Amino acid sequence: MKYARVSFLIFLLLKPFYIFGSGGLQFADIFLILSAIIALSLLFLNRHSSSSAKGVIRDNRFFVIFTFLAIAINVCYFVTLGKTSFLLSSSYLVFNLVAVILFSYLSRDKSFLSRISSIFEMHLVIQTIIFLLGIGRMYDETRYMGTMNDPNQFGFFVFITFLYIYVIRHWLNARSTRTLLALVLSLFLIALSGSTGMILGIGFFVVAILCYAFLQIGRTRYSTIQRIAYVCSITVTSFIFIIMPAWSLVRGESPVGEVLSEQVIIERISSKASSGGTTNGLTFWEDRGYDKLYLYPQYILFGAGQGEYSRFVKAAMPLEVHATLPAILFVYGFIPCSILIIWIYRRLKDAPVYAKVALIALIVESFTLLNQRQSLFWMFIVLIGTVSCAATLPDKNLPGKEAICD
Numbered sequence: 001m002k003y004a005r006v007s008f009l010i011f012l013l014l015k016p017f018y019i020f021g022s023g024g025l026q027f028a029d030i031f032l033i034l035s036a037i038i039a040l041s042l043l044f045l046n047r048h049s050s051s052s053a054k055g056v057i058r059d060n061r062f063f064v065i066f067t068f069l070a071i072a073i074n075v076c077y078f079v080t081l082g083k084t085s086f087l088l089s090s091s092y093l094v095f096n097l098v099a100v101i102l103f104s105y106l107s108r109d110k111s112f113l114s115r116i117s118s119i120f121e122m123h124l125v126i127q128t129i130i131f132l133l134g135i136g137r138m139y140d141e142t143r144y145m146g147t148m149n150d151p152n153q154f155g156f157f158v159f160i161t162f163l164y165i166y167v168i169r170h171w172l173n174a175r176s177t178r179t180l181l182a183l184v185l186s187l188f189l190i191a192l193s194g195s196t197g198m199i200l201g202i203g204f205f206v207v208a209i210l211c212y213a214f215l216q217i218g219r220t221r222y223s224t225i226q227r228i229a230y231v232c233s234i235t236v237t238s239f240i241f242i243i244m245p246a247w248s249l250v251r252g253e254s255p256v257g258e259v260l261s262e263q264v265i266i267e268r269i270s271s272k273a274s275s276g277g278t279t280n281g282l283t284f285w286e287d288r289g290y291d292k293l294y295l296y297p298q299y300i301l302f303g304a305g306q307g308e309y310s311r312f313v314k315a316a317m318p319l320e321v322h323a324t325l326p327a328i329l330f331v332y333g334f335i336p337c338s339i340l341i342i343w344i345y346r347r348l349k350d351a352p353v354y355a356k357v358a359l360i361a362l363i364v365e366s367f368t369l370l371n372q373r374q375s376l377f378w379m380f381i382v383l384i385g386t387v388s389c390a391a392t393l394p395d396k397n398l399p400g401k402e403a404i405c406d
Contacts, residue, residue: 001042001105005112007035008102012119015376016127016157022149029095032375036098039105056104059385062343063378067097069336070306077305085307089331092373099375100382107386110172117168120161121178124185127158131192144192152369155195159202159365160376162186163358164383170354171387201365208357286316288323288368293330303333324366324377347385355387 014028057064071090078086107113127146130136136146143151165182183206190198285291293300295314304311310318321327329337348359362380371377 001039004035004039004042004102005106005109007031007038008106009112009115009119011035012116016123016154017147018149022153032095032099032102035106036102039102056101060100060104060343060382062339062346063100064097066332066336066340066343067093069339070332073303073332073336074305074307077307081305081308083308086305089306096373096375096378100378103379104382104385107383113168113383113386114172114174117165117172117174120165121182123161124158124165124182124189127189128185131189143194144189146189151193152195152197155190155193155198156365156369156371156374157376158186158189158193159198160362160374160380162202163205163362163380164376167355167358167380167383167387195369197365197368200368201361204364205357205361208361209354212353212357282316289315289317289319289321290323290326291315292321293326296330299330299333301334303336304331306331320370322370323368324371325363326367327370328372344381347381347388350388351384352387355384359384 008031011028011031014031015026017026017028019027070093074086074090074093078084127136130146131144136144137148139145139151145151145154148154148157162182166179169176169179186202187206190202292304292312292315296304296312306320309315309320312318321330325337325341328340348356351359359381362377365371366377
């Protein structure tokens with residue numbers, strides 16, 4: 001599986017560098033497909049590996065069932081309405097299923113996960129350097145999106161990148177100043193993106209971790225002084241490197257202030273928080289597409305299919321629901337959505353507290369942005385499942401094990 005892992009790592013290495021427009025395959029995705037082909041070829045040649053792969057599929061059977069039901073719904077609407085957008089949505093489902101199965105198999109190697117953490121740490125540093133050099137992409141001259149095509153997608157990438165780093169390094173007992181630096185850079189880059197959903201997600205994470213750290217004082221091998229020092233370091237570092245620079249940026253008092261002085265993260269947050277409104281005159285629920293859920297409640301039962309949103313003329317915006325689980329509930333219906341929630345719950349229920357906090361923070365964020373086409377989103381849930389079963393995993397591969405979790 002060496003070459004499959006190498007190809008997968010190249011996929012992650014190239015992931016944030018967008019060449020083509022958003023909404024389709026990027027150059028990096030070719031390497032994930034290549035990794036899957038290599039892995040599949042080796043599984044056919046190795047009977048033992050094939051047995052192990054069946055265990056991985058069994059562990060993710062609810063995600064497999066969800067995927068096939070979702071594809072069936074899309075195909076029905078394609079046959080009925082004749083719109084290819086339903087087939088395009090199905091291709092994303094297949095791609096993410098491949099990513100989930102492949103990552104479930106490869107992530108059993110701790111050294112492999114360590115390399116993933118290092119790649120993500122490198123991405124945060126690179127994206128920060130690109131911004132400081134002034135060569136990153138901007139949206140409407142106010143929101144930074146790095147090497148990607150959308151500030152929300154950039155904010156999501158930074159957010160989930162940090163979550164990967166935090167969970168992997170915590171699991172490997174490699175917590176250090178590198179994790180703290182990753183948090184600082186993530187906060188800074190998310191602030192630059194102006195993505196209120198990501199600010200909400202990482203804000204929830206920081207508050208939850210601080211509360212957990214306070215509750216754990218005196219309960220672990222760390223002394224009270226060490227715990228207090230750790231909490232204070234996060235608070236002080238965030239204040240020095242995030243709050244103060246953000247304030248000067250908004251006021252235009254620094255060289256990079258030109259980027260955010262007109263954009264105003266504070267105004268974006270306050271406008272969405274006050275009276276549930278947004279800057280385009282719609283309520284938050286209308287802007288995110290939640291109104292489709294109560295305007296067309298029949299689709300909650302059997303699904304509307306993912307595509308051809310111009311059908312929903314009563315809705316304020318003829319676009320998809322911009323929230324992951326509500327969108328899945330609307331386009332695929334109650335039964336597929338429930339099956340997917342079961343898959344998520346099975347990975348969350350036995351997870352250690354630090355992993356639960358990370359996944360819940362991601363779920364909180366997902367109610368403000370549509371993540372279902374992002375393979376990193378589903379792979380992170382797989383990672384939580386791997387961490388949940390850490391007690392049964394040796395340091396390297398799992399020869400003789402048919403399943404990671406059951």
